[in-house]
Amino acid sequence: MDEEEVVSVPAPGSIYMPPSIDTAALLSGATYSHYSSVPTSLLPSDPSDPSTAPPCALGVDEAGRGPVLGPMVYGVFFLPLPLSDPLLRETHHFDDSKVLTPAVRSSLMRTLCTPGTDLYDSCGWATTALSARDIGANMLRPVGVYNLNAQAMDATIALIKGVYAKGVNIREIYVDTIGPPATYQAKLQAIFPGASVTVAKKADSLYPCVSAASVCAKVTRDAALEKLYESVRPADDDSESMAWGSGYPSDARCVGWMRSNMHPLFGWGSECRFSWGTAKDMMDSKGKGVKVDWPEADDGDTAKLTDFLTAGNRGKDSDELGSWYGTSVGLEAF
DSSP: OOHHHHHOOOOTTOSOOOTTOOHHHHHHTOOEEEEOOOOGGGSOSSTTOGGGSOEEEEEEEEEOSSOSBSOEEEEEEEEEGGGIIIIIIIISOOOOGGGSOHHHHHHHHHHHTSTTSHHHHHOEEEEEEEOHHHHHHHHTOSSSOOOHHHHHHHHHHHHHHHHHHTTOEEEEEEEEOSSOHHHHHHHHHHHOTTSEEEEETTHHHHOHHHHHHHHHHHHHHHHHHHHHHHHHOOTTOOOSSOTTTTSOTTOHHHHHHHHHTOBTTTBSOTTBOTTSHHHHHHHHSTTTSOOOOOOOOOOSSOOOHHHHHOOOOOOTTSOGGGSOTTSOOOGGGO
16 A cells, blocks of 8 residues: 555545535445536536537546545546636646545545535535445355455446436546556446546556546545544544554554454454455464354254265165155156
């Protein structure tokens, strides 16, 4: 992970709480999405014809792909094509969220969410917070594993489709890649043939709308992590920082908090991605987690198919009708 993710953890109370924070959903462990209102200037003049709306650029980026604690948040940001550089780069100095301080990120997000500002009146955005619980459950499926890349791809596609559904005329799409750029770009281009799709590494530094999406995702994740921490924070903890730090496995604060707060049977709450090696290793450690054996259910009356396929030695009192398959029997068995 990038070093900035570890060292630039905002202090509790210093993070702007954007409208993309749904406290009830977060605490329940649910995945959810939030869409901002679409500025009237971006709506089509003819509601039946989306092409009558101003052509827009849309950027996509994520925050929190690697942490063991907290959600992974995908963000999209859209605005009219001619405004992308002058408004985002020159006026507000958006950049990759990792090179901006927490205070600058919060300030930009606050401006974006304040009616009457140039960002609020000209831009729109949306986020999907994929909960740690759902990420882990999908990756630990016994059949049909739903890996992180697939979950990220589906979240991206759903967010873009959601913006289209609101009548926004998206003509250019820029995405920070989650795999080989060419493969990812070809798939998105096939799904959104009406737009020019560009997928690139470090897109959050190259394209202003991706930088803005990065800020939306990062501020939402920071705020979500704070809300989650409030739910587990001890009553006597009056420190000015979150004891679990950034939530990344490479952060000693995160690992220390997990070790100190692991329930021997249940581990942690819905804030934890149980599919991560950090969590699994702690649960499997001797003397830490409780080993659970799940015996095969047997009510005494239910026969298994294999019981009928096994020929064994039977005494005179054996049940021929219950074990006849695969053996030579006489007419008396019928």
